[in-house]
Amino acid sequence: MAKTGDRAPARSTSHGFGRLLVAVYGLFALAATARSAVQIATKFQVAPLAYLLSAFAAVVYIVATVSLARGDAASRRVATVAISIELVGVITVGASSELFSKAFPDATVWTGFGSGYGFVPLVLPFVGLWWLRHTR
Amino acid sequence: MTGPYATAITVVALALAAWAFGLVLANRPLGRPILAGGAVLEALLIGFLIGGIAQLAGSHRHFARAEFVLYLLACVAIPPAAAAWGWGERNRAGTAVLAAAFLIMPVMVIRVQQVWAGVG
Numbered sequence: 549m550a551k552t553g554d555r556a557p558a559r560s561t562s563h564g565f566g567r568l569l570v571a572v573y574g575l576f577a578l579a580a581t582a583r584s585a586v587q588i589a590t591k592f593q594v595a596p597l598a599y600l601l602s603a604f605a606a607v608v609y610i611v612a613t614v615s616l617a618r619g620d621a622a623s624r625r626v627a628t629v630a631i632s633i634e635l636v637g638v639i640t641v642g643a644s645s646e647l648f649s650k651a652f653p654d655a656t657v658w659t660g661f662g663s664g665y666g667f668v669p670l671v672l673p674f675v676g677l678w679w680l681r682h683t684r
Numbered sequence: 685m686t687g688p689y690a691t692a693i694t695v696v697a698l699a700l701a702a703w704a705f706g707l708v709l710a711n712r713p714l715g716r717p718i719l720a721g722g723a724v725l726e727a728l729l730i731g732f733l734i735g736g737i738a739q740l741a742g743s744h745r746h747f748a749r750a751e752f753v754l755y756l757l758a759c760v761a762i763p764p765a766a767a768a769w770g771w772g773e774r775n776r777a778g779t780a781v782l783a784a785a786f787l788i789m790p791v792m793v794i795r796v797q798q799v800w801a802g803v804g
Contacts, residue, residue: 567777571769571784575762582754590750 559683561619561627569679572672573613579665580606580657587654595654601641602656608634612676628680635673638662642670689735690793693728697789700725704783713774714767714782722763722782725789729759736796747802755796759789 562570584602592599608630615627642661645652655664662669700721707718733756740749766785770778 563773564777567769567773568780568784571766571781574765574769575788578758578761582751582758586748586751586754590748 561616561624561680561683563619566616566619566679566683569675570613570617572668573609573616573676576657576665576669576672577606577609577613580609583657591654595652598652598654598656598659601637601658605634605637605657608637616676616679624680628677631673631676631680634669635677638669638673689728689732690797693725693732693793694790696725696728697786697793701783701786701789704779704786707779708776708783711776712779713776714770714778718779718782719767722767722786725786726760726763729763729789732756732793732796733760736800739800745802748799752796752799755792755799759792759796762788762792 560566580602584599584606587595587599587602612627612630612634615623615630638658638661641656641658645656645659652659657665658669661667700718703721704718707715736756737753740752762785763782766782770781772778
Protein backbone atom coordinates (compact mmCIF):
# COMPACT_ATOMS: atom_id res chain seq x y z
CA MET A 549 0.00 0.00 0.00
CA ALA A 550 1.30 3.46 -0.94
CA LYS A 551 2.44 5.74 1.83
CA THR A 552 0.40 8.90 2.14
CA GLY A 553 2.41 12.11 1.72
CA ASP A 554 1.43 15.35 3.43
CA ARG A 555 -0.53 16.55 0.42
CA ALA A 556 -2.12 13.24 -0.46
CA PRO A 557 -5.92 13.35 -0.40
CA ALA A 558 -7.62 11.63 2.51
CA ARG A 559 -7.95 7.92 1.92
CA SER A 560 -11.36 6.41 2.10
CA THR A 561 -12.34 4.95 5.45
CA SER A 562 -14.28 2.12 3.77
CA HIS A 563 -11.47 0.42 1.87
CA GLY A 564 -8.87 -2.14 2.81
CA PHE A 565 -9.01 -2.78 6.55
CA GLY A 566 -11.86 -0.25 6.63
CA ARG A 567 -14.09 -2.66 4.71
CA LEU A 568 -13.78 -5.17 7.54
CA LEU A 569 -14.17 -2.44 10.18
CA VAL A 570 -17.41 -1.22 8.59
CA ALA A 571 -18.66 -4.83 8.58
CA VAL A 572 -17.93 -5.20 12.29
CA TYR A 573 -19.61 -1.87 13.07
CA GLY A 574 -22.56 -2.99 10.96
CA LEU A 575 -22.80 -6.20 12.95
CA PHE A 576 -22.87 -4.25 16.23
CA ALA A 577 -25.44 -1.85 14.79
CA LEU A 578 -27.60 -4.88 14.02
CA ALA A 579 -26.97 -6.52 17.41
CA ALA A 580 -27.67 -3.38 19.45
CA THR A 581 -30.74 -2.45 17.39
CA ALA A 582 -32.27 -5.92 17.67
CA ARG A 583 -31.43 -6.18 21.35
CA SER A 584 -32.88 -2.80 22.31
CA ALA A 585 -35.96 -3.31 20.11
CA VAL A 586 -36.76 -6.61 21.85
CA GLN A 587 -36.01 -5.22 25.31
CA ILE A 588 -38.06 -2.06 24.89
CA ALA A 589 -40.96 -3.84 23.22
CA THR A 590 -41.25 -6.77 25.63
CA LYS A 591 -40.01 -5.72 29.08
CA PHE A 592 -39.29 -2.00 29.21
CA GLN A 593 -40.33 -1.67 32.91
CA VAL A 594 -37.70 -4.18 34.07
CA ALA A 595 -34.68 -1.98 33.37
CA PRO A 596 -35.63 1.25 31.56
CA LEU A 597 -32.19 2.84 31.93
CA ALA A 598 -30.37 -0.19 30.55
CA TYR A 599 -32.75 -0.50 27.62
CA LEU A 600 -32.59 3.18 26.72
CA LEU A 601 -28.79 2.90 26.80
CA SER A 602 -29.01 -0.10 24.47
CA ALA A 603 -31.11 1.99 22.08
CA PHE A 604 -28.63 4.87 22.36
CA ALA A 605 -25.76 2.47 21.63
CA ALA A 606 -27.67 1.20 18.60
CA VAL A 607 -27.98 4.74 17.21
CA VAL A 608 -24.27 5.40 17.81
CA TYR A 609 -23.31 2.18 16.01
CA ILE A 610 -25.61 2.93 13.08
CA VAL A 611 -24.20 6.44 12.67
CA ALA A 612 -20.61 5.13 12.93
CA THR A 613 -21.29 2.37 10.38
CA VAL A 614 -22.88 4.66 7.80
CA SER A 615 -20.33 7.46 8.18
CA LEU A 616 -17.34 5.09 7.99
CA ALA A 617 -18.88 3.45 4.91
CA ARG A 618 -19.38 6.84 3.20
CA GLY A 619 -15.96 8.16 4.09
CA ASP A 620 -16.16 11.72 2.68
CA ALA A 621 -14.88 14.69 4.69
CA ALA A 622 -18.19 15.41 6.44
CA SER A 623 -18.80 11.72 7.19
CA ARG A 624 -15.31 11.49 8.62
CA ARG A 625 -16.15 14.22 11.15
CA VAL A 626 -19.46 12.54 11.99
CA ALA A 627 -17.64 9.22 12.43
CA THR A 628 -15.09 10.83 14.74
CA VAL A 629 -17.83 12.28 16.94
CA ALA A 630 -19.87 9.04 16.94
CA ILE A 631 -16.89 6.84 17.78
CA SER A 632 -15.75 9.25 20.51
CA ILE A 633 -19.24 9.04 22.04
CA GLU A 634 -18.99 5.26 21.71
CA LEU A 635 -15.67 5.26 23.59
CA VAL A 636 -17.03 7.46 26.39
CA GLY A 637 -20.22 5.38 26.46
CA VAL A 638 -18.60 1.99 26.76
CA ILE A 639 -16.24 3.17 29.50
CA THR A 640 -18.93 5.11 31.42
CA VAL A 641 -21.57 2.39 31.15
CA GLY A 642 -18.98 -0.30 31.78
CA ALA A 643 -17.77 1.41 34.97
CA SER A 644 -21.31 2.34 36.14
CA SER A 645 -22.58 -1.20 35.65
CA GLU A 646 -19.79 -2.40 37.95
CA LEU A 647 -20.18 0.37 40.55
CA PHE A 648 -23.97 0.80 40.57
CA SER A 649 -25.16 -2.64 39.54
CA LYS A 650 -28.59 -2.00 41.12
CA ALA A 651 -29.35 0.61 38.45
CA PHE A 652 -28.70 -2.02 35.77
CA PRO A 653 -30.91 -5.03 36.55
CA ASP A 654 -30.45 -6.19 32.95
CA ALA A 655 -27.49 -5.95 30.59
CA THR A 656 -26.81 -3.47 27.79
CA VAL A 657 -24.35 -3.91 24.94
CA TRP A 658 -21.85 -1.89 26.98
CA THR A 659 -22.38 -3.56 30.37
CA GLY A 660 -19.15 -4.83 31.94
CA PHE A 661 -17.22 -3.03 29.15
CA GLY A 662 -18.91 -5.24 26.55
CA SER A 663 -18.02 -8.50 28.27
CA GLY A 664 -21.15 -10.14 26.81
CA TYR A 665 -19.68 -9.55 23.35
CA GLY A 666 -16.12 -10.71 23.96
CA PHE A 667 -15.04 -7.15 24.95
CA VAL A 668 -15.20 -6.21 21.27
CA PRO A 669 -17.30 -3.10 22.16
CA LEU A 670 -14.39 -1.88 24.31
CA VAL A 671 -11.73 -2.45 21.62
CA LEU A 672 -13.81 -1.23 18.68
CA PRO A 673 -13.80 2.54 19.38
CA PHE A 674 -10.00 2.54 19.81
CA VAL A 675 -9.63 0.74 16.50
CA GLY A 676 -12.15 3.10 14.89
CA LEU A 677 -10.36 6.25 16.05
CA TRP A 678 -6.98 4.80 15.06
CA TRP A 679 -8.36 4.00 11.61
CA LEU A 680 -9.73 7.55 11.18
CA ARG A 681 -6.27 8.95 12.04
CA HIS A 682 -4.51 6.38 9.89
CA THR A 683 -6.54 7.20 6.76
CA ARG A 684 -6.36 10.97 7.21
CA MET B 685 -32.04 -26.66 18.04
CA THR B 686 -29.23 -28.63 19.52
CA GLY B 687 -28.07 -31.84 17.96
CA PRO B 688 -26.47 -32.77 14.66
CA TYR B 689 -28.03 -30.07 12.49
CA ALA B 690 -26.62 -27.19 14.56
CA THR B 691 -23.30 -29.03 14.77
CA ALA B 692 -23.25 -29.39 10.98
CA ILE B 693 -23.77 -25.63 10.59
CA THR B 694 -20.90 -24.96 12.99
CA VAL B 695 -18.56 -27.37 11.21
CA VAL B 696 -19.40 -26.01 7.73
CA ALA B 697 -19.05 -22.41 8.92
CA LEU B 698 -15.66 -23.08 10.54
CA ALA B 699 -14.41 -24.92 7.44
CA LEU B 700 -15.53 -22.01 5.24
CA ALA B 701 -13.91 -19.53 7.64
CA ALA B 702 -10.61 -21.42 7.44
CA TRP B 703 -10.85 -21.51 3.65
CA ALA B 704 -11.69 -17.80 3.44
CA PHE B 705 -8.84 -16.84 5.79
CA GLY B 706 -6.55 -18.93 3.59
CA LEU B 707 -7.68 -16.82 0.63
CA VAL B 708 -7.04 -13.64 2.63
CA LEU B 709 -3.49 -14.79 3.41
CA ALA B 710 -3.01 -15.68 -0.26
CA ASN B 711 -4.18 -12.15 -1.16
CA ARG B 712 -7.09 -13.39 -3.25
CA PRO B 713 -10.34 -11.56 -4.06
CA LEU B 714 -13.74 -13.16 -3.63
CA GLY B 715 -14.42 -15.75 -6.29
CA ARG B 716 -17.17 -18.15 -7.25
CA PRO B 717 -15.97 -21.22 -5.30
CA ILE B 718 -16.02 -19.55 -1.87
CA LEU B 719 -19.35 -17.88 -2.66
CA ALA B 720 -20.75 -21.29 -3.63
CA GLY B 721 -19.52 -22.59 -0.28
CA GLY B 722 -21.29 -19.67 1.37
CA ALA B 723 -24.47 -20.60 -0.51
CA VAL B 724 -24.33 -24.10 1.00
CA LEU B 725 -24.06 -22.57 4.48
CA GLU B 726 -26.90 -20.19 3.67
CA ALA B 727 -29.12 -23.13 2.64
CA LEU B 728 -28.35 -24.80 5.99
CA LEU B 729 -29.17 -21.55 7.84
CA ILE B 730 -32.50 -21.19 6.04
CA GLY B 731 -33.29 -24.74 7.16
CA PHE B 732 -32.25 -23.72 10.70
CA LEU B 733 -34.67 -20.76 10.57
CA ILE B 734 -37.57 -22.87 9.30
CA GLY B 735 -36.85 -25.71 11.75
CA GLY B 736 -36.46 -23.23 14.58
CA ILE B 737 -39.80 -21.55 13.90
CA ALA B 738 -41.47 -24.98 13.61
CA GLN B 739 -40.03 -26.01 16.98
CA LEU B 740 -41.04 -22.66 18.45
CA ALA B 741 -44.62 -23.16 17.27
CA GLY B 742 -44.68 -26.66 18.75
CA SER B 743 -43.33 -25.58 22.14
CA HIS B 744 -45.31 -24.23 25.08
CA ARG B 745 -42.28 -23.41 27.19
CA HIS B 746 -41.66 -19.87 28.31
CA PHE B 747 -38.57 -18.33 26.77
CA ALA B 748 -37.54 -15.19 24.84
CA ARG B 749 -39.43 -16.01 21.64
CA ALA B 750 -38.95 -12.69 19.85
CA GLU B 751 -35.22 -12.78 20.57
CA PHE B 752 -35.05 -16.35 19.32
CA VAL B 753 -36.63 -15.49 15.97
CA LEU B 754 -34.47 -12.37 15.60
CA TYR B 755 -31.30 -14.39 16.17
CA LEU B 756 -32.42 -16.94 13.56
CA LEU B 757 -33.21 -14.14 11.10
CA ALA B 758 -29.81 -12.56 11.77
CA CYS B 759 -28.13 -15.92 11.05
CA VAL B 760 -29.83 -15.99 7.64
CA ALA B 761 -29.17 -12.30 6.89
CA ILE B 762 -25.48 -12.07 7.79
CA PRO B 763 -23.80 -14.22 5.05
CA PRO B 764 -25.55 -12.53 2.08
CA ALA B 765 -24.97 -9.09 3.59
CA ALA B 766 -21.27 -9.89 4.10
CA ALA B 767 -20.99 -11.28 0.57
CA ALA B 768 -22.58 -8.14 -0.90
CA TRP B 769 -20.40 -5.77 1.15
CA GLY B 770 -17.28 -7.85 0.48
CA TRP B 771 -18.06 -7.97 -3.24
CA GLY B 772 -17.72 -4.17 -3.32
CA GLU B 773 -13.96 -4.45 -2.94
CA ARG B 774 -12.45 -7.11 -5.12
CA ASN B 775 -9.29 -7.79 -3.17
CA ARG B 776 -8.36 -9.48 0.09
CA ALA B 777 -10.36 -6.92 2.11
CA GLY B 778 -13.60 -8.14 0.58
CA THR B 779 -12.61 -11.74 1.27
CA ALA B 780 -11.83 -10.83 4.89
CA VAL B 781 -15.39 -9.55 5.37
CA LEU B 782 -16.84 -12.91 4.29
CA ALA B 783 -14.29 -14.78 6.41
CA ALA B 784 -15.38 -12.79 9.48
CA ALA B 785 -19.04 -13.53 8.72
CA PHE B 786 -18.30 -17.27 8.57
CA LEU B 787 -16.32 -17.06 11.79
CA ILE B 788 -19.14 -15.53 13.82
CA MET B 789 -21.71 -18.11 12.66
CA PRO B 790 -20.79 -20.65 15.39
CA VAL B 791 -21.24 -17.86 17.97
CA MET B 792 -24.64 -17.04 16.50
CA VAL B 793 -25.65 -20.72 16.65
CA ILE B 794 -24.62 -20.87 20.32
CA ARG B 795 -26.65 -17.73 21.06
CA VAL B 796 -29.69 -19.28 19.34
CA GLN B 797 -29.27 -22.37 21.50
CA GLN B 798 -28.86 -20.29 24.67
CA VAL B 799 -32.02 -18.33 23.99
CA TRP B 800 -33.85 -21.60 23.18
CA ALA B 801 -32.68 -23.03 26.51
CA GLY B 802 -33.71 -19.84 28.30
CA VAL B 803 -30.19 -18.97 29.46
CA GLY B 804 -30.26 -15.38 28.25
